[in-house]
Amino acid sequence: MKFDLNTITRENVKTLKPYSSARDEFEDFNTANMIFLDANENPFQNGVNRYPDPQQNSVKAILAKNNKVNPNQILLGNGSDEVLDLLFRAFCEPKKDNIISLPPTYGMYGVLADINAVENREVLLSTDFQPQVEKILDAVDDNTKIIFFCSPNNPTGNSFSDESVVKLLQNFKGLIVIDEAYIDFSDKESWLTEMDEYPNLVITQTLSKAYGLAGIRLGVCYASAAIILVLNKIKPPYNVNELTQQRAIVRLNDSEKIKSEISSIIEQREELLKVLLEVSFVEKIYPTEANFILVKVDNANKRYDELIAKGIVIRNRTTQALCENCLRFTIGIPEENAVLIKELKLLK
Numbered sequence: 577m578k579f580d581l582n583t584i585t586r587e588n589v590k591t592l593k594p595y596s597s598a599r600d601e602f603e604d605f606n607t608a609n610m611i612f613l614d615a616n617e618n619p620f621q622n623g624v625n626r627y628p629d630p631q632q633n634s635v636k637a638i639l640a641k642n643n644k645v646n647p648n649q650i651l652l653g654n655g656s657d658e659v660l661d662l663l664f665r666a667f668c669e670p671k672k673d674n675i676i677s678l679p680p681t682y683g684m685y686g687v688l689a690d691i692n693a694v695e696n697r698e699v700l701l702s703t704d705f706q707p708q709v710e711k712i713l714d715a716v717d718d719n720t721k722i723i724f725f726c727s728p729n730n731p732t733g734n735s736f737s738d739e740s741v742v743k744l745l746q747n748f749k750g751l752i753v754i755d756e757a758y759i760d761f762s763d764k765e766s767w768l769t770e771m772d773e774y775p776n777l778v779i780t781q782t783l784s785k786a787y788g789l790a791g792i793r794l795g796v797c798y799a800s801a802a803i804i805l806v807l808n809k810i811k812p813p814y815n816v817n818e819l820t821q822q823r824a825i826v827r828l829n830d831s832e833k834i835k836s837e838i839s840s841i842i843e844q845r846e847e848l849l850k851v852l853l854e855v856s857f858v859e860k861i862y863p864t865e866a867n868f869i870l871v872k873v874d875n876a877n878k879r880y881d882e883l884i885a886k887g888i889v890i891r892n893r894t895t896q897a898l899c900e901n902c903l904r905f906t907i908g909i910p911e912e913n914a915v916l917i918k919e920l921k922l923l924k
Contacts, residue, residue: 577747577749579776581800581802584749584750586667586668589810594809597615598614599629599630600630600813626818635794635824635828636652639796644768649804650796651807651808651811652795652816653794654816656757656780656782658811659807660685660753660755660780661688663751663807664689665692670693671693673695673719674694674695675721676697676699676722677689677697678698678725678729680897681701681726682730698897699711699712701732707736707737707744720748723751726754728762728865728866731893732864732899733869733870734864741754745774751778753780757784758865760787761838761845762865766781767779768798779799780796781798782795785867786834793820844909845867845869848913851917852871859872859873868906869905869907870904872902876893876894879923883916883919883923886919888915888919890906
């Protein structure tokens with residue numbers, strides 16, 4: 577099925593003339609020894625008295641090199657949530673269009689649909705937490721603009737089959753958004769390698785998980801240059817602040833430290849999986865490729881309260897579709913995991 581970006585872009589966005597900031601008009605923003613008298617800034621240097629690079633070129637250059645993509649295929653946002661919101665605002669007409677999400681999954685897809693007055697058509701995953709492709713296609717109509725995948729999925733931890741994703745990429749004329757927040761903890765290859773093959777493929781990633789930068793709020797969108805061009809038209813001019821950009825650059829250049837932390841998390845994940853097999857009230861442990869483990873227990877509310885009383889905060893997912901009596905354990909540092917393991921063994 578041929579994908580046509582023009583047909584899914586909102587009419588007002590097509591004709592929109594984006595705000596042009598002072599830094600957009602001067603392309604060589606990082607040139608040394610220039611005198612900047614264009615943006616009504618405070619001229620006294622303190623490290624953040626100037627507006628940040630609106631296109632975050634230094635950060636994008638590192639990401640582009642690391643992921644073997646062109647910088648014009650990257651959009652950065654104030655967390656992945658801003659990136660997702662921009663997709664709604666660019667391609668979904670309020671009170672007319674719809675998106676499809678696959679519960680149990682990341683809750684912000686539904687929240688953003690509500691905020692943007694877009695119908696969220698939920699198609700449950702199968703009992704083994706895989707997309708039900710035929711049911712998804714049955715839910716699609718002429719106003720379906722986006723299908724959201726979270727792979728590895730939150731809260732289940734598993735990745736979706738390549739066959740399911742490819743079939744939808746080939747048979748859906750809207751955008752397929754694959755949220756890869758947890759891809760660094762998986763053995764699966766990122767879908768970034770398929771971007772040139774599928775013009776309707778959008779991939780979101782984050783620096784909040786494997787990169788340990790949740791506090792700076794930096795999300796990444798990878799897509800065709802044409803899609804990124806549309807999103808750049810509607811993003812706020814300075815949506816990623818200077819301190820965030822500086823901290824991201826430092827962290828992205830410390831690849832060995834990042835690899836070491838990812839290895840530790842995976843090692844600790846495997847250790848916790850072994851322990852959970854011996855916990856009497858654990859009824860099922862779901863396969864995981866993320867930095868967390870979803871388990872089914874005898875009574876999620878009871879076990880959640882017991883761990884809270886011991887000063888251990890986990891996530892109770894029992895109200896989510898297909899997750900009755902399920903708890904989600906994020907992998908901590910070895911010392912934190914040791915405390916969790918000790919308390920789990922003491923519970924009866």
